[in-house]
Amino acid sequence: MHEDRVKCDATSMLASAGRVAVLTMDVEDWYHLDYFDRRRCDVRQSLLDGVEVYRQLIAREGLVSSYFVLGELARGLAPLLRELAAEGQDVGSHGWDHRRPLTLTLEAVAEDLRRSKEELEEVLQRSVPGYRAPCFSLDRRRLEAVRAAGFVYDSSRIEFGAHPLYGTIDLTGFEKVGGEIYRHGSFFEFEVSTLRRWGRQIPVSGGGYLRLLPWAATRYLVKRYLAEHELYVLYIHPFELSRKPDPPLPPGTRWATRARFSVGRPHVADRLRRLIGLLREGGFRFVTFAQLRRELAASVDAAAGTP
8 A cells, every 4th residue: 555655656756757858969979879890990980079069959959868878988978078077968778889788698798788887987977877778679578687786767668669779678567657768776767758659659758760751750759759658768879970981891791771871860850959949849848868867856755754
């Protein structure tokens, strides 16, 4: 009975917090994308200027964001990451070098998590609370490794089984505290946004879908999602906002892969601003995952009578 009361109170606390949007960037370079063979990429050609483009865009909008950063990039981005943290942005881990956890042993996953977390914390001189798996490639056993590594939230869950690289996370034993948010003790799982339509889940959370779909289709799907949900999560990548031209792609790259990479890049910044406008029209409040987790944890503790 007590647990039921806590669950009900936590859910009402989320509802009273209003409609919430979390903007996120997965900080990786173009050659980390899984549809390229990194061994054949010219890694000297970087599109990481897109991080600063994104930072300036959301600063002009007066917003905050969560950044999930690859450990192997942290040193090169150290001044920028420290500035982001000082500005109140949320800096989390995206693993070490973008190897998908579902392709690794549990021991290798644990080492990847440890190494990336320690590197980021050394660069930032503060704790790193959150994690997102490359390509949302996570299952329950690997999620337990995320918890064991000391992270207090994750955002790797996405309901889109049609994608061959995404994982499926069994959240048995987690408590749903409202929207697409789940809790196990002090650990929170934030699901990335998808819309149920025409008998299937459709991603409405940015990334390639923001680039590749016509804006009219994106606007329609996002507006339908916002009418039905209290939490919206966007994700985007530096290469999608980079102002640099496409780098030389590996020899033999198929036409479809080239198109998948380059189509729509010049329009992403404008579409992101439009998307932010839709969220504002819908009355959404912009927070980071770290901030939202703190708010929800405090609500749960208050409902449970924890001082």
